[in-house]
Amino acid sequence: MLWYKSWRESRVRFLLSAALIAGMCLMYSLFESRLYPGVAHETPRVRNYIQYIHWTVFGGATRGILQLSCLLLGLGGLQRDRSQGTLGYTLALPVSRTMLVLQRAGIGLAQVFVLSLFPPFLVTGASLLMHQHLPLAYGLPFIPLWTIGGFTTYALSFLCSVLIPSEYGALACAYVIYIFTLAAARHPRIAGYHLHVADFMSGNAPHQLDPHTTLWTGMYPMAPLFGFFAAGLFMVAAATLVTRRQDL
């Protein structure tokens, strides 16, 4: 039942995130006729519907909301239990701290996966309603990218929530580190390694999407996929190790 405890703790954030992502997907698809001119005016590279959807959903604001949701979903855990005075009950459960942490991480990964499922199906469906053509095959490859990239962002916040007692402090710290890593990934010496998680999630890493057409080239980024997943797992493992020895 540990998963149920984790679910109860994070369900409001998850449901709100799901509603936001779904709402944004629907807004950009259903109100395309009103929003497209403004987007195309400000972004010269947006010249057709697929590029518009990529700019607003798969590689734009909606992706940003998913990452923000991941940062918020990663918060909580034993530090939060301590501040709410429920730590004693949680630690009295007949399970190890490792199980508590891993169960929470597992639920988080599942939540990120579910959030990643929304855009391909919703946008494709809404596009059909608006007589626009967006193949489902275009959105599906983004699911693993969003899940793994989202999990990496989640794991960063997860680790901060273990290390920093203040809840809002943990969120601020996670966000600042996230912004710093994005900025560092743009540095010319590091840029060649393609460590920009937002670019990875948007399919903008080399040889994924054609930069001119924004269509898939046929090559899928397996190495970055494993790399970002390993980074996420490493942060969860670090959080587990810290929690096991933490004096709460």
Added chain:
Amino acid sequence: MLWYKSWREIRVVALGGVAAMAVACVMIVWFEQAMRSNQEIPLSYVAYLWKSVYNSIGRDMFLFLCVILGGGGLLQEKAKGTAGFTLSLPVSRGQIVFWRAVMGFVGVVAIALTPAIVLPLVSPYLKEAYPLSQALGFSLLWMGCGTVFYAFTFLLAHVLEGEYTAILVTIPSMMLYGVLNSLPWFEHFPMLNIFHLVNGEDMPFFDEGAHLLSGPLPWLPMLMLLMIACALVFASSRRMRLRDF
């Protein structure tokens, strides 16, 4: 001592925010040659700082920190089980909300002023210069605009009970506001676009070529933003007065 209680609540975010902003500014200045040489179009030092600090990382970080600063309050204390202690203090609920708002605003001001202190101080080490007057001007713009986002989150935190809900609602609200700004009607009122006002983009008081503030600052819109922020805090206070804990 209410101010001290509020300070204790926000100090991690406020001090952490100031430190993070200072580090970001130092890093941006430190790596300026590498980053500028990587640009497709050559950038002057002043333009590079504007793009990096006032139009990118610095601004995003500042606005998000403003939102986080606004996230606390009595409803969040209720979730933690400490609202009873706070409410039993011999002060009115209005005073509790007021001091929480004031200290949060102090945090916003401190973070907004950080680039104004760091950029002119660090630039000479790399044989560059950034005018203090420019940095102060942008900090004032940050303060004016950041206060509204802070106060909006503050109001939501006093209306919505779930943890982090206020933050999770504020961010998409900001994005929706950004989308609305792209509608043709809003183009007639450029001062209504806080995202442009915050760094001068497309504004008459900003020289797009030199990336410098060239005219008098928009005092009237800034005053209006401050009044909106005060109204939002007042609404939060009213909300708390009638709230059954």
